[in-house]
Amino acid sequence: MKKLKGVVVGAGYFSDFHYDAWSRISEVEIVALSDLDGTKASEMQEKYNIAKVYTDFEEMIRTEKPDFVDIVTPPATHFEIIKSISGYGIPMICQKPLAPTFAESEQILDLLNANNVPFMVHENFRFQPWHREIKKLLDANAIGKPHNFYFQTRMGDGHGEEAYLSRQPYFREYHRLLIYETGIHFIDTFRYLGGEISEVFARLKRLNPVINGEDTAQVQFTFENGAWGTWDANRYNEDVVPNKRYTFGTFLIEGSEGSIRLDLEGKIKIQKLGQEQMEHIYTPSTAGFAGDCCFSTHEHFIKGLLEKSDFETRASDYIKSLKIQELVYKSATENRPILVNN
Numbered sequence: 001m002k003k004l005k006g007v008v009v010g011a012g013y014f015s016d017f018h019y020d021a022w023s024r025i026s027e028v029e030i031v032a033l034s035d036l037d038g039t040k041a042s043e044m045q046e047k048y049n050i051a052k053v054y055t056d057f058e059e060m061i062r063t064e065k066p067d068f069v070d071i072v073t074p075p076a077t078h079f080e081i082i083k084s085i086s087g088y089g090i091p092m093i094c095q096k097p098l099a100p101t102f103a104e105s106e107q108i109l110d111l112l113n114a115n116n117v118p119f120m121v122h123e124n125f126r127f128q129p130w131h132r133e134i135k136k137l138l139d140a141n142a143i144g145k146p147h148n149f150y151f152q153t154r155m156g157d158g159h160g161e162e163a164y165l166s167r168q169p170y171f172r173e174y175h176r177l178l179i180y181e182t183g184i185h186f187i188d189t190f191r192y193l194g195g196e197i198s199e200v201f202a203r204l205k206r207l208n209p210v211i212n213g214e215d216t217a218q219v220q221f222t223f224e225n226g227a228w229g230t231w232d233a234n235r236y237n238e239d240v241v242p243n244k245r246y247t248f249g250t251f252l253i254e255g256s257e258g259s260i261r262l263d264l265e266g267k268i269k270i271q272k273l274g275q276e277q278m279e280h281i282y283t284p285s286t287a288g289f290a291g292d293c294c295f296s297t298h299e300h301f302i303k304g305l306l307e308k309s310d311f312e313t314r315a316s317d318y319i320k321s322l323k324i325q326e327l328v329y330k331s332a333t334e335n336r337p338i339l340v341n342n
Helices: 016-022 038-048 057-064 076-085 101-117 129-139 169-173 180-192 293-307 315-334
Strands: 005-011 028-033 052-054 068-073 093-094 119-122 146-154 195-205 216-223 230-233 250-255 258-262 267-274 278-280
Touching: 005 250, 016 028, 016 038, 016 146, 016 293, 016 315, 028 038, 028 250, 038 052, 052 057, 057 076, 068 076, 068 195, 068 278, 076 101, 093 293, 101 315, 119 293, 119 315, 129 180, 129 250, 129 267, 129 293, 146 180, 180 195, 180 230, 180 315, 195 315, 216 315, 258 278
Parallel strands: 005 028, 005 068, 028 052, 068 093, 093 119, 146 230
Antiparallel strands: 146 250, 195 216, 216 230, 250 258, 258 267, 267 278
């Protein structure tokens, strides 16, 4: 079978996980990459044996005529890149956050709709293997009707004078941080597992004074089906495992017939009411990033292209998660619950 010809825009920190995932997907060949930083671009080219490097992504698109484009650049650049590529009608997958503001995200959606371009947001948390497995368990009625979703996150990379400098120093400048950068992952995952959200109540604060944005959150969701959800998170304190970016925390789902628990090492345990807790056997990957979720996300994108099927995180659906994100900030500012459809 002829391979799909892909190109990548971006060669920064997180792009390494993208290039690694693409290198292991048999239906794909990444033929070129572009980045304004020629040194970073050359490093990725050498590491993943990519034929060509460009500093101008538009020149790359015109020259290579790819089957798809992977955008792995900072969110402030997304609109102009997407606007340029959409004129060619080439399918795209784009890293989150989709844009710096909700209004700009809506502009991107309008642009994609106007040009009828296949587009997927690289929202990889729902593709983590434990969340896919928990979804199967919920669909199989393993604990009856869920009524409570509780996720606790302690990333531990945001304390001290040197917070974020080693990996993503620009985080220090964000005036919106935890919800904008990390919380959107969990909003999308809550929607994936629990259904659509009807109400939000949030409290946000900053623990580390060396940064601009919030690094702590208590967010409560009410789902349309009546269930509740809570995201209890900060990037300041630490969990007790070496890899704090594997599951990104612990997850408890309570239902009418029992509970599902996810631990920091990716183990899933089920406890039926009145019975002993039992481990649910499955085998989450330890490759790549967070259970190899970038690989799974890319696989889903390629399957959609080959089968001409919808992407789970297509822009028209993902905008719902972005609206919830915006309402989290509104709720925290106004210190009150916010109805989603008001």
